[in-house]
Amino acid sequence: MKEIDVLIAGTPNIDLIVPPYDELPGPGEEIRVDNMYVQCGGGVAITAIGLSKLGMKTMIYGAVHNDLFGEFILQEMRKYGVNFETRLSEKSTGLSIALDVNKDRRFITYDGCVNEVMPKDIPKGLLEKTRHTHLTNYRGRIDLEEYLQFIEDAHRAGATVSMDVGWDDTGRWDECIFEITKKLDVFFINDKELMEYTRAAGFDAGIEKLSGFCSHAAIKMGARGSRLLTGGEVIHGKAYSVISLDTTGAGDSFNAGYLYGFLNGLSPEECLKAANFCGASSVQGYGGYEKVPNLKQLKEELK
Numbered sequence: 001m002k003e004i005d006v007l008i009a010g011t012p013n014i015d016l017i018v019p020p021y022d023e024l025p026g027p028g029e030e031i032r033v034d035n036m037y038v039q040c041g042g043g044v045a046i047t048a049i050g051l052s053k054l055g056m057k058t059m060i061y062g063a064v065h066n067d068l069f070g071e072f073i074l075q076e077m078r079k080y081g082v083n084f085e086t087r088l089s090e091k092s093t094g095l096s097i098a099l100d101v102n103k104d105r106r107f108i109t110y111d112g113c114v115n116e117v118m119p120k121d122i123p124k125g126l127l128e129k130t131r132h133t134h135l136t137n138y139r140g141r142i143d144l145e146e147y148l149q150f151i152e153d154a155h156r157a158g159a160t161v162s163m164d165v166g167w168d169d170t171g172r173w174d175e176c177i178f179e180i181t182k183k184l185d186v187f188f189i190n191d192k193e194l195m196e197y198t199r200a201a202g203f204d205a206g207i208e209k210l211s212g213f214c215s216h217a218a219i220k221m222g223a224r225g226s227r228l229l230t231g232g233e234v235i236h237g238k239a240y241s242v243i244s245l246d247t248t249g250a251g252d253s254f255n256a257g258y259l260y261g262f263l264n265g266l267s268p269e270e271c272l273k274a275a276n277f278c279g280a281s282s283v284q285g286y287g288g289y290e291k292v293p294n295l296k297q298l299k300e301e302l303k
Helices: 042-053 068-079 140-156 177-181 191-198 203-211 250-263 268-282 295-302
Strands: 004-009 013-017 037-041 058-064 083-088 095-101 104-110 130-135 160-164 186-190 216-220 226-230 233-237
Touching: 004 042, 004 250, 013 042, 013 068, 037 042, 037 068, 042 058, 042 068, 042 250, 058 068, 068 083, 130 140, 130 250, 140 160, 140 177, 160 250, 186 191, 186 250, 191 203, 191 216, 203 216, 203 226, 216 250, 216 268, 226 268, 233 268, 250 268, 268 295
Parallel strands: 004 058, 004 130, 013 095, 058 083, 130 160, 160 186, 186 216
Antiparallel strands: 013 037, 095 104, 216 226, 226 233
């Protein structure tokens, strides 16, 4: 049995979450809100904490800066049982301010040391101790060769590999992504990203195009549920009807639920249900992970 269930390369950032309000203040103006929330953010942290809450032995291999936010991240990882192998960075901790103005999500982000550690930095010996690796922070063609090589190395070490593609803020949506999806064991993408990458005329056409480049993909659709592409079959996952307070990190919590099912031999339908439950639970609180279920709660739901 391997020591690590899931290994994630990358560095958490800080999410400063501002609750919903009607409009931005004008020049020289000030508004007051009911609260602000500080949590670990980014797919690395939220997925890792979600998996740890579900009883998986999870490790982050990343960077940390010796500042107040860096110490907070380390404290949160210890609190939730995530093993964090760190390299000291000279860059300060990344910060993302999440604003919800009139139901329109907006983000202001400083990367800081977020991209200091990449998949190529993971020691080969650590891969050999790992069942599964999860990739985030994909930046397009500049990452292509590195990600392809890492997937090959992970498979050679006996680990499966998943990746969440994330939003392309360059607007290129380079189709080289499909060279990577061919190699992955699980690919995560949301409906908007799917349409951008496939350039399809409709959602079903987008899934059909993706099926030519990927054998196993979970497509996140928010309040409309999810779809699973596996073995040439498309399965629909029904959404949970919940009151949403904050959607920050819901997709990463979805990933944690799905990977729990995938790594524990659940059926495709059960994997999708676990993913939807974790994602729906996440949005019922502020930040991406506080409301994510623990293992007992998930098992009760799957019954």
